[in-house]
Amino acid sequence: MRGVKNIVKKELTRVFTDRKLVINLFILPGVLIMVMYSIMGNLISKMEKDIQTHVPTIYIQNAPEDFSRVIDAVGFEGKITYLKADESTDGIKDGILKGDIDLLVVFDEGFRETINNYKQAGDPIPEVRTFYNPAEDYSNAAKGNFTADVLYAYQQVLLAERLGNIEQLQVFYIDRDPEAGVIVDKNKAGGKFLAMLLPFLINIMLFQGAMGLGLDSITGEKERGTLASMLLSPIKRSEIVFGKLVSLGILTSISSVIYTVSVVIGIQRLAGGTAEAMAGVKFTPVQILQLFVMIIVLVYLYVAMVAIVAVYARNQKEAGTYVTPMYILVMLGSILTMFSSGSEKALKYYAIPIYNGSIAIQNLLVGELTMVEFGVTVGSLAVVALLITTLITKAFNSERIMFNA
């Protein structure tokens, strides 16, 4: 163990005494992630605000006489131009296509008369048609708002006029106060959002951290000839391997904590309200322990995966090429869980490495991970990690791999 301790100490010293490396590995990515998400958040909220405050340009053809009163009554804001039946709407439609005009509303000719003349089933019912451009945010919003606020209100007014008592139509209400009917475990609701995002983030961040550090620490040292000097020391090769993996694991954990925290902070700004949802998540001590154990095992596995590539590669460029498919594999494993949230998984799925890490973390966050599932996950991850460690030690003993002999 003397060797392991010394190597870990040296590796950590190497990173933390190098100011440039610390900035590049830990500080810069964290700051960049936060800035990126904050800018995205700002832009999105700015866009939403802009759409909200935009006064839509609307053309209405054949508007019934009482229609403008409805618009005023509901307080709908818009630059409204009324058209007569014989005026052409081609130019307006062109304007909608170009994004200059937001909405065209066309009432059937004799709209009001048709409604007034209605006596029995089968009599004609007039129509209001709206023309808009779904590719334009302003137009899209104008159509939605105009339909909901103005046309629906107008419909209600006319219904009341025809029937006298509109309650006849209502028959019964459904959820007059929808908020009062919500029964939810706040932990689970908050967890659900996290459960979708966090396994993905943890996986990606861990692997990315391992990738950046591992290639330099192993392939780089091999290339520079500094690994060979360690191979000459009277310690077991397995101690060198273990020392390398542990130090990489520590550094990876630090970087992934920084990345994850910056992503979470960034996303809070991005989504605004989610901060509350996240704060609502509470873990039991057992869950925290489970999460901790799982992350430790995952870190070790990813570091080992990167290390085995790094050992076999002759130079860092080659290592970079080999490690990319692994990165995609890890991404795939975690993306799969993003879109399958909530469904129950058979126990055998918890034996599939990488994927099992994601689903286990996901279920843990919504409080549905059983001890058996946890055990199978950690067990299968550990078996693979140990297998890879053995392979790495073998590679360290191979003169062909170490000395290109």
Next chain:
Amino acid sequence: MIQINELTKVYKLTKKQMMEKKTKKNMVKAVDNLSLTAKPGEIYGLLGPNGAGKTTVLRCVASLLKPTGGDIKVNGFDTVKDSQNVRKVIGFLTNEIKLDPQFSPRYMFGFFGRLHGLDEDAIEERREKLFDYFGIKDFQDKKIEELSSGMKQKASLAVSLVHDPDVIIFDEPTNGLDIITARNVTDYLKLLRDEGKTVIISTHIMTEAEKLCDRIGIIISGVLAMEGTLAEILERTSTKELEDAFFELYKMHSREED
């Protein structure tokens, strides 16, 4: 004491290497049935042209490579079965094995001292002695990447001797050094010999072999062509200089190969 007994080392070539060397054979015999003994209190020099197999022999002795045939004993320890004990008693220096450029000579010295199981006091004592001798103290706290190649070589030398090894293996010890530093190194090797250590070096510099080595083994195409003291070699080849002796042997062996 180093005992090499019928050492053979065969390298397998990959398809790419075969193409590069324009050969259809997928094996290269780097060392062929080579036996020699280097005793305590002497400097043994392996003399040979580039690619003769000198480095391969030394790497096998240092337990970095495994012999394809034969065996090597270092102070009685087998380099394959007991490699960890072999690494405890040897100090190995070669150009291809380097110190971490981000650390200072002082840090590397301590690191390898600890890997060898020395305590801090012992490391400090060895550091004082070796850094003083090689004049490393002035730059002991500078990063190795900032040092000149001569300084780097000195630092590597000191680090490889941190554990006061009984057997010293140096692959081309003066390669790339200026005259003063080279002299410093060869003088230290003599000092080690006088302390009763076993020293084996490889070189392609005739004068170095003449001046430094107590016994010389001339190695050509992986075969030990001749072995003995300088006087013995000159006598057996009927020549006056080592260089002439070397060419005689080289011609003979080239003819044999054809």
